[in-house]
Amino acid sequence: MAIRIFESASNDVSENAIISFEPATGKELWRAECGDVELAVSNARQAWPQWAATSATTRIELMRRFANEVRKQEEPFAELIARETGKPLWETRTEVSAVIGKVDISVTAYAERTGQRKLDSALQGTAALRHKPHGVMAVLGPYNFPAHLPNGHIVPALIAGNTVILKPSEKTPAVAEFLVKCFHTAGVPKDVLQLLIGGPDEGKALVAHDDIDGVLFTGSANAGIAINKALAENPGKIVALEMGGNNPLVLWDTPKLNDAAALIVQSAFTTAGQRCTAARRLIVKSSMYDATIETLTRLTERIIIGAPFDDPQPFMGTVIDEHAADQLTEAYLGLMSDGGKPITHMRRPHGDLPFVTPGIIDTTAMTSRPDAEIFGPLLQVIRVDDFDEAIAEANNTRFGLSASLVGGSPKDYSRFWANIRAGIVNWNRPTNGASSAAPFGGIGLSGNHRPAAFYAADYCAYPVASTEMEQPRASVGVGFN
Numbered sequence: 001m002a003i004r005i006f007e008s009a010s011n012d013v014s015e016n017a018i019i020s021f022e023p024a025t026g027k028e029l030w031r032a033e034c035g036d037v038e039l040a041v042s043n044a045r046q047a048w049p050q051w052a053a054t055s056a057t058t059r060i061e062l063m064r065r066f067a068n069e070v071r072k073q074e075e076p077f078a079e080l081i082a083r084e085t086g087k088p089l090w091e092t093r094t095e096v097s098a099v100i101g102k103v104d105i106s107v108t109a110y111a112e113r114t115g116q117r118k119l120d121s122a123l124q125g126t127a128a129l130r131h132k133p134h135g136v137m138a139v140l141g142p143y144n145f146p147a148h149l150p151n152g153h154i155v156p157a158l159i160a161g162n163t164v165i166l167k168p169s170e171k172t173p174a175v176a177e178f179l180v181k182c183f184h185t186a187g188v189p190k191d192v193l194q195l196l197i198g199g200p201d202e203g204k205a206l207v208a209h210d211d212i213d214g215v216l217f218t219g220s221a222n223a224g225i226a227i228n229k230a231l232a233e234n235p236g237k238i239v240a241l242e243m244g245g246n247n248p249l250v251l252w253d254t255p256k257l258n259d260a261a262a263l264i265v266q267s268a269f270t271t272a273g274q275r276c277t278a279a280r281r282l283i284v285k286s287s288m289y290d291a292t293i294e295t296l297t298r299l300t301e302r303i304i305i306g307a308p309f310d311d312p313q314p315f316m317g318t319v320i321d322e323h324a325a326d327q328l329t330e331a332y333l334g335l336m337s338d339g340g341k342p343i344t345h346m347r348r349p350h351g352d353l354p355f356v357t358p359g360i361i362d363t364t365a366m367t368s369r370p371d372a373e374i375f376g377p378l379l380q381v382i383r384v385d386d387f388d389e390a391i392a393e394a395n396n397t398r399f400g401l402s403a404s405l406v407g408g409s410p411k412d413y414s415r416f417w418a419n420i421r422a423g424i425v426n427w428n429r430p431t432n433g434a435s436s437a438a439p440f441g442g443i444g445l446s447g448n449h450r451p452a453a454f455y456a457a458d459y460c461a462y463p464v465a466s467t468e469m470e471q472p473r474a475s476v477g478v479g480f481n
């Protein structure tokens with residue numbers, strides 16, 4: 001968690017500092033001044049021609065060295081992510097593995113998605129397809145995966161020959177600093193990848209800067225929409241928006257209720273529900289309702305919630321900060337006062353720290369349910385009578401990131417797949433835990449049709465079509481005296 005200091009709290013804190021605190025202890029972890037947007041953009045612009053002219057082989061080699069650097073520091077990196085986010089260590093270790101894995105996947109994607117093609121013809125010359133980098137890219141990151149998600153933009157952008165300014169979440173600046181240092185230690189020049197500390201104001205200034213060629217954003221729909229608006233008159237800037245979800249999980253006929261409940265818990269409560277792909281709505285067949293709720297409640301009550309380094313390790317840690325915890329409990333109480341029936345109460349077991357227990361609430365009877373992303377461990381349950389109603393309910397959202405069918409027949413799944421509006425559609429698998437080797441993005445309020453992960457290569461370079469001959473040769477042979 002982090003706060004911005006607007007007034008000097010003590011002599012050594014300036015007006016424009018970002019201070020990061022460990023959510024699980026409340027202790028200060030890190031502090032720094034906000035960065036200089038003008039300076040960062042000017043450095044990135046100057047560094048770009050040389051970086052773009054560096055061979056792709058060299059750029060890829062530097063990415064491999066970066067992966068090795070992270071490998072060497074796997075444990076301290078995972079520990080820092082755990083301290084700054086409140087996520088359990090077992091989970092932050094998987095985040096560091098994803099950072100390392102991103103390099104090989106991005107190298108393959110660069111070749112597959114933006115590779116070169118040539119078609120030779122004696123008469124027409126060569127028709128060539130090549131790709132060029134855009135220039136200076138701003139990467140704006142979220143707090144829930146403070147290393148893996150910005151890295152998922154940084155690596156493909158650098159491979160393609162762009163320079164990058166990372167403006168991380170103001171809530172997780174220490175992790176961003178560690179990540180950027182790994183690139184620099186690996187040999188990536190300082191101005192080719194820069195860290196710009198700051199909050200939304202620095203993000204806005206960066207987005208609006210004339211010398212930025214692209215914005216690669218991961219975060220909330222509200223901020224993504226603000227970025228889209230800010231760039232409405234700049235169609236030339238490439239913008240990739242990876243935003244949130246209000247993701248449905250439909251539970252249909254299955255004899256394997258224990259497995260189904262485990263998939264629901266994994267989907268809704270991993271990372272304390274702070275995943276864009278987390279299941280927010282469980283849509284369940286009426287005839288299965290009682291047994292499902294009993295099994296799900298039993299499993300949810302067994303979830304261990306604790307600090308990142310606890311032994312045994314907890315299933316989930318804190319949410320990011322007190323403000324987020326307050327918003328979650330307010331959202332839960334709001335649903336209750338609007339007619340939701342609590343199944344498992346959301347509680348704050350340590351009032352002064354942002355631990356939140358998973359809440360499950362039946363919102364079937366509510367006449368209008370808020371179509372908002374409630375970014376934490378809160379699951380709404382909606383009971384339906386038939387499969388068409390289940391699909392309609394699943395699609396009853398402006399978002400469209402991920403959706404899962406648990407149970408059902410192959411025929412049910414093919415109906416589900418065909419009718420559901422989402423970028424990730426799974427069967428008997430959780431809504432979250434998407435693969436970096438596949439495209440990752442959604443429709444509606446979840447994104448702007450620029451999926452990340454394997455398809456990030458697409459927005460990091462633009463295609464250039466050429467027809468080429470070594471000597472001029474006229475092609476118009478008729479119509480002259």
Ligand SMILES: NC(=O)C1=CN([C@@H]2O[C@H](COP(=O)(O)OP(=O)(O)OC[C@H]3O[C@@H](n4cnc5c(N)ncnc54)[C@H](O)[C@@H]3O)[C@@H](O)[C@H]2O)C=CC1
Binds near residue numbers: 226446
């Ligand atoms: N689709 C995806 O790939 C993912 C989406 N998310 C979404 O991210 C959100 C959680 O992360 P948060 O850090 O709370 O998101 P956020 O939207 O508050 O902030 C994200 C970044 O944008 C910056 N920012 C905020 N307002 C801005 C503006 N108007 N102009 C420019 N920059 C601005 C912030 O400083 C931060 O660096 C959730 O909504 C979650 O669903 C998180 C992970 C993956």
Ligand SMILES: O=C(O)CCC(=O)N[C@@H](CCC(=O)O)C(=O)O
Binds near residue numbers: 144145275276277434
């Ligand atoms: O970006 C990638 O490489 C793959 C997508 C990914 O890691 N998704 C994760 C986390 C994203 C989130 O939900 O915040 C997931 O689907 O769980």
